[in-house]
Amino acid sequence: MRSKWINRVLSVALLFTTLTTSVSYTFSTAYAEEAGASTQQSAQSGVSWPEAPEISAGNGILIDADTGAILYEKNAYTKCYPASTTKILTGLLTVENCGMDETVTFSRAAANSVTWEDSNLATKVGEQYTVEQALYGLLLYSANEIAYGLAEHVGGSLENxxxxxxxxxxxxxxxNTHFANASGLYDPNHYTTAYDMAMIARGCYNNSTFVNIDSTEDTYTIGPTNLTGESRTFRHRHQMLKGRPMYYEYCKGGKTGFTDQSGFTLVTFAEKNDMRLICVVFNCSDSNIRFTDTRTLFDWGFDNFKKITASSDTISSYFSGSNYYQSAVYSRYPENFSLSASTLTIPNHANVSDITLAVNENYTPEEIDNAYTTGIRFKYGDNTVATSLLTFSKGTAHTDNRLPYLSQDADTETVQPRWCFSISIWVIVAVFAAVVILICFIRDYQMSRRRSLHARRHHRRRR
Incomplete structure (x- = not known):
């Protein structure tokens, strides 16, 4: 009798283990798909990234300007000194805040802000340029006194x-960036990272006025001014533009830089077919290395990646309960949002079904126009293939029927999870196992009683 019970308990235990393993695998797989667990996705889907080339630069990154996808990175989050690549942000702020025909008058501080070894156009105190002329002098010739003059014109003072x-x-x-001046002259408190500079460059590349100036291949001339009688003609210092020694046919401009502390630096824009890429290389030991490294990364990027468009339904399937409702962002910020189609940059061999999504909890949401914004990342394995901002509006009920687990109290502005009953899968398995054991026990007990009664009757007949 005892051996039978031991066998039955062992059978139930085996059934329990088999069921637990099956349910656990199914549940874990579903959770990984829902949460966007890149490591598990990688193991299941064979996610792989194209083998990257070697570069000599100490720091570098290659991104897609449209999607924000990071195709390549090398020490991309390490503190660096950007040198004159800083001027792309000075130029962008000028474009965003000024008309091209406004007059810039150079103060004594601006005109005298350079030394003989600094890049400059010998601008005099009180000399006047249009904003357009100043921008050409800034982005093409990298004149430091023009950076100072534009800073004063746009901000009222260099400090502002x-x-x-x-x-x-x-x-x-x-x-992870902090600027201390408008030109990029060395200052220990003037630093950035390759990744951060790529994000700044992305803003520049998506501004058509900036690109029209920065992509100029031919010479540009500033004519006589109120204080200078002769014209000043110059060309872009970026050597990958047409007619330059390091010519690259897809180059659309960028910015060079150098100080003793930064080494040679370079930001470059390039476009081929429907793909626009941005490359940043810092800490190069030689001027030519920055151009050859940049070309190497561009060729690799254009050859190994493609753009796809994910539908709104696909995006919604990425944006699941596990990666949002359980994130720190959800617990702190009320929301009303919609998810639209999005463009992603993925390896040529990849499929859209391999993409996952994650809320970037390291990005501090900022309140703009009574709404919060935070970052989201589309992932292919461990790689970011697109980035976007997610906006949370206050005081509006959530209406997206693809995200059903929300409700709003009529008397408050806060969106909360709806009440629902939940139970652990392990509780279900344990209850099931207990029921099986109980059934087995009852059945054996009943059979034992029947055998006992049968034995008594048989004994009475024999007597």
Missing amino acids: FVEMMNARARELGAV
Whole structure:
């Protein structure tokens, strides 16, 4: 009798283990798909990333300007000194805040802000340029006194403009950056990262006025001014533009830089077919290395990646309960949002079904126009293939029927999870196992009683 019970308990235990393993695998798989667990996705889907080339630069990154996808990175989050690549943000702020025909009058501080070894156009105290002329001198010739003069014109003072630079950098996603001047001259408190500079460059590349100036291949001439009788003609210092020694046919401009502390630096824009890429390389030991490294990364990016469009339904399937409702963002910020179709940059061999989504909890939401914004990342394995901002509006009920687990109290502005009954899968398995054991026990007990009664009757007959 005892051996039978041991066998039965072992059978139930085996059934329990088998069921637990099956349910656990199913539940874990579903959870991974819902949460966007890139490591599990990688194991299940064979997610792989194209083998990246080697570069000599100490720091580098390659991103898609449209999607924000990070295709390549090398020490991309390490503090660096950007040198004159800083001027792309000075130029962007000028474009965003000024008309091209406004007059810039150079103060004594601006005109005298350079030394003989600095890049400059010998601008005099009280000399006047249009904003357009100044921008060409800034972005093509990298004149430091023009950076100072534009800063004063846009911000009222260099100090105010630096505050504008740091605020705009944060808005563009540069969260580990601090600028101390408008030109990029060395200052220990003037630093960025390759990733942050790529985010700033993305804002520049998506501004058509900036690109029209920065992509100029031919010479540009500033004619006689109120204080200078002769014209000043110059060309872009970026050597990958047409007619330059390092010519690259897809180059659309960028910005060079150098100081003793930064080494040679470079930001470059390139476009081929429907793909626009941005490359940043810092800490290069030689001027030519920055151009050859940039070309290497561009060729690799254009050859190995493609753009796809994910429908709104697909995006909604990425945006699941596990990666949002259980995130720190949800617990702190009320929301009303919709999810639209999005463009992603993925390897040529990849499928849209391999994409996952994550709320970037390291990004501090900012309140703009009575709403919060935070970052979201589309992931292919461990790689970010697109980034976007998610906006949370206050005081409006959530209406997206693809996200059903929300309700709003009529007397409050806060959106809360709806009440629902939930039970752990392990409780279900344990109850099931207990029921099986109980049934077995009852059945054996009943059979034992029947055998006992049968034995008594048989004994009475024999007597």
